[in-house]
Every structure is written in C-alpha cells, then in structure tokens.
Amino acid sequence: MADCLLRCALCGREFNPESRVKTCPDCGIDGTMHVLYDYDEAKKRMGRKELAASFDFSLWRYSALLPVKEGARRPSLHVGWTPIYSVSGIAREYGVREVLVKDDGRNPTASLKDRASCIAVTLALQEGQETVACASTGNAASSLAGFAANVGLRSVIFVPEAAPAAKVTQLLVFGANVFLVGGDYAATVRLAIKAIERWGWYDRNCAINPFLVEGKKTCAMEIAEQCGWDVPDKVFVSVGDGCIISSTYKGFYDLHRVGLIDRVPQVIGVQAEGASPIHRAVQSGARTVVFGPSRTVADSIDVGAPHNWAKALNAVRSSHGDTVAVSDGEILAALAELPRRSGVFAEPAAAAAYAGFVKMAREGRLQASDRIAVIVSGNGLKDVVAAQEAVSPARKIAPDMAALENALGLEKA
Ligand SMILES: *Cc1c(COP(=O)(O)O)cnc(C)c1O
Numbered sequence: 001m002a003d004c005l006l007r008c009a010l011c012g013r014e015f016n017p018e019s020r021v022k023t024c025p026d027c028g029i030d031g032t033m034h035v036l037y038d039y040d041e042a043k044k045r046m047g048r049k050e051l052a053a054s055f056d057f058s059l060w061r062y063s064a065l066l067p068v069k070e071g072a073r074r075p076s077l078h079v080g081w082t083p084i085y086s087v088s089g090i091a092r093e094y095g096v097r098e099v100l101v102k103d104d105g106r107n108p109t110a111s112l113k114d115r116a117s118c119i120a121v122t123l124a125l126q127e128g129q130e131t132v133a134c135a136s137t138g139n140a141a142s143s144l145a146g147f148a149a150n151v152g153l154r155s156v157i158f159v160p161e162a163a164p165a166a167k168v169t170q171l172l173v174f175g176a177n178v179f180l181v182g183g184d185y186a187a188t189v190r191l192a193i194k195a196i197e198r199w200g201w202y203d204r205n206c207a208i209n210p211f212l213v214e215g216k217k218t219c220a221m222e223i224a225e226q227c228g229w230d231v232p233d234k235v236f237v238s239v240g241d242g243c244i245i246s247s248t249y250k251g252f253y254d255l256h257r258v259g260l261i262d263r264v265p266q267v268i269g270v271q272a273e274g275a276s277p278i279h280r281a282v283q284s285g286a287r288t289v290v291f292g293p294s295r296t297v298a299d300s301i302d303v304g305a306p307h308n309w310a311k312a313l314n315a316v317r318s319s320h321g322d323t324v325a326v327s328d329g330e331i332l333a334a335l336a337e338l339p340r341r342s343g344v345f346a347e348p349a350a351a352a353a354y355a356g357f358v359k360m361a362r363e364g365r366l367q368a369s370d371r372i373a374v375i376v377s378g379n380g381l382k383d384v385v386a387a388q389e390a391v392s393p394a395r396k397i398a399p400d401m402a403a404l405e406n407a408l409g410l411e412k413a
C-alpha cells in the first residue's frame with residue numbers, strides 16, 4: 001500500500017488502511033472514507049517534469065497518488081488517458097469560452113468505471129483473493145467482469161433485472177457469474193452486501209470500498225494535465241451513487257495538494273429529475289440526503305438511495321460547485337445533440353452531464369469567460385434502445401436509383 005490513511009467523510013475519524021475497515025464503524029454505511037496520502041512525498045515523485053517525461057499514458061502515470069504497492073501485478077487492459085476534445089461549435093452556441101468533452105467511453109469496457117475496476121482487481125490480487133463481486137446498475141458490473149477475465153479472477157455480479165441488454169451481454173461474454181435481481185438497484189445492493197459479507201469476496205462496490213474512488217479520480221487528473229495544468233472553471237459530471245462526482249473533486253484536490261494546479265474547478269453534479277436526492281439536498285442546504293424511489297431513462301444514474309452521498313455533498317460544497325437536475329426529455333435531446341456536434345456518442349447517463357451544461361447555459365448561469373469540461377462517462381453503444389428514442393428512424397428505400405432520386409427530391413422540396 002502506498003503511504004495513505006483513511007478518514008471518515010462524516011466524523012473525520014482516521015484509520016490505518018491495513019485495518020481493512022470499509023465504511024466507518026461509528027457512522028455505519030454512510031461513513032464513507034477519504035483516502036489521504038503523504039503529499040510531500042508524492043510531490044517529489046509526481047512533479048510536472050516527471051509527468052512530462054513519462055511514457056506511461058494510462059491511469060498508472062499517477063501511481064504516486066494511487067493506493068497500490070509498487071511492483072504489484074496489474075491488469076494488462078489499457079485504462080485511462082482517454083482523449084479530450086475542445087468543441088468550438090458548442091462553445092459558440094452556448095456563449096462560453098471553451099467546451100471540453102472528455103471521452104471516457106473510450107476505456108476498455110466503454111465506461112469510466114474501468115478506472116475503479118482496474119484498481120479493484122489489482123488490490124484483490126494483492127490480497128490473494130480469488131473472487132471479486134459487486135452490485136451495479138450495469139457498467140461497474142461489466143467493467144469488473146472484464147477486468148476479472150483479464151487477470152483470471154472469478155467474478156460474481158448482481159444487477160437489477162432492468163439493466164440494458166448490452167451491459168448484461170458484456171457480463172456474459174466476460175464469463176461472469178451473473179444474477180439479475182428481481183428488484184431495483186437498492187435491493188440489488190442489499191443482496192450483494194450480504195453475499196460479500198457471507199463469503200468474504202473482494203468488494204468492488206465503489207461507495208463502500210474506499211480505494212475505488214482513487215482509481216476514478218485519475219479522470220480529473222487527466223483533464224488537468226491535458227489542459228496543461230490550466231484547469232477549466234467548471235466540470236460537469238452526472239451523479240447516481242455519487243462516486244464519480246466524489247472522485248472528480250478528489251482528483252483535483254490531490255493535484256492541488258501537490259501543487260500541480262493552483263485551484264480546484266467547480267464541480268457541477270447533474271442528476272435526472274426522477275432520481276435527484278443529492279440535487280435536492282444541495283439546493284436546500286441540507287446536511288444529509290433523503291432517499292426515495294427513482295425513475296429515469298438514464299439507467300446508470302437511476303439511483304434513489306445514493307451510497308456515496310456524504311462524499312458527493314462534500315465534493316459540491318468544497319469546490320464551490322453546484323447541482324442541476326434534468327428531465328428525461330432533456331437527457332434524450334442531449335444524447336442526440338452531443339454526437340452531432342462533437343462525434344462523441346454518450347449513453348443516457350453520460351449525456352445527462354451534457355444536458356446539465358446545456359440547461360445551465362440556457363438559464364444564464366454560466367459566464368462568457370467560462371471554460372467548461374463535460375465528462376462523458378459511458379459510450380452510447382451501451383444502450384441503443386434509449387438512443388433510438390432520441391432519433392428518428394432511418395428511411396426505407398427500394399434498391400433502385402429512381403426511388404433514391406425521388407426520396408432525395410422529396411427532401412429538397
Ligand atoms: C456509474 C455511472 C454514472 C454515475 O456514477 P456514480 O458514481 O454512481 O454517481 C454516470 N455515468 C455512467 C456512464 C456510469 O456508468
């Protein structure tokens with residue numbers, strides 16, 4: 001383990017990582033842990049010069065700030081250093097200085113979750129575990145299954161039965177032991193937690209295992225480095241359980257602590273209106289989050305009882321950020337608009353982040369001087385059924401030129 005310690009996000013109590021605590025024994029399941037490092041030591045290993053000279057274009061380039069031992073066996077799948085695109089057409093349309101699209105759907109199983117799964121299997125191997133397990137709305141599961149296959153671990157996966165077919169198929173092709181749970185995500189998580197307790201499997205539930213947010217934070221670190229350490233003003237991320245938003249803040253926080261950036265961008269959390277407990281807590285200034293039922297087309301953020309709410313609230317407040325809620329209609333409109341303007345195809349939950357940007361821009365809540373980053377957390381091919389809702393169907397035509405001329409002529413008229 002790199003030198004680090006765990007600190008409860010609620011009560012601040014600190015723990016040694018070797019103690020194997022997951023969530024805080026005093027605060028229970030809500031007491032998720034921050035992982036903190038010896039930042040003076042990390043500073044020496046991870047300066048601008050060292051990074052500029054590094055040929056490791058993966059998440060491991062930030063290993064001085066990752067909770068993994070040097071020399072540990074790592075999966076061979078390539079994770080991270082995904083492209084970021086400055087899309088001037090979008091910036092012009094919405095009246096901001098720059099819009100950056102970070103395409104994290106380019107990871108090996110096509111979502112940002114790979115950054116966490118990569119760390120999960122590395123730590124599972126380090127601990128000599130044979131089985132890794134998780135509950136997931138879909139992407140964490142397909143990601144873990146892929147990484148388990150890559151290193152030869154057994155994976156046991158629990159997903160709600162409503163998970164999109166592409167994600168479930170990914171699980172099956174990677175050879176996972178898959179259980180489609182007859183209930184919602186909350187019920188799925190409860191079953192997984194009990195099974196993990198009972199059989200002692202390695203836990204890849206991001207809100208419970210404190211080390212996984214550490215993998216995901218490398219997305220924010222890349223954004224900073226890809227911007228030449230001149231970070232954007234606002235970073236938009238979609239929010240379900242609250243792990244990605246926590247990790248986005250954590251990545252910038254760590255870079256600030258080691259002096260690589262001079263400020264932390266505002267982190268803007270985007271939720272679906274039908275699943276917005278974190279948004280409601282932020283807007284009302286509440287100290288805790290009230291759980292409820294959830295319903296949205298964006299399955300990856302269809303979470304009514306977010307497990308990482310404590311860290312998520314901290315991410316918004318500590319970065320002087322904000323939250324915004326978008327309707328399913330706005331998500332589908334964004335899903336259709338982003339690829340037309342950028343060439344990047346996002347699944348509904350990832351399109352939600354873009355929808356949040358569009359909404360705040362339209363409401364006049366952004367500045368003309370703003371540089372914006374939008375994290376595309378998952379690839380659009382993950383859920384083509386939702387995408388079909390957002391576009392008009394292709395036209396059918398007989399296989400002859402007359403019919404084609406006719407069709408094209410009709411279009412001109
Ligand atoms: C998991 C996921 C999210 C939400 O992340 P949380 O950590 O649950 O808030 C957003 N988009 C995609 C594509 C995801 O897979």
Ligand SMILES: [Zn+2]
Binds near residue numbers: 010012027
């Ligand atoms: Zn605590």
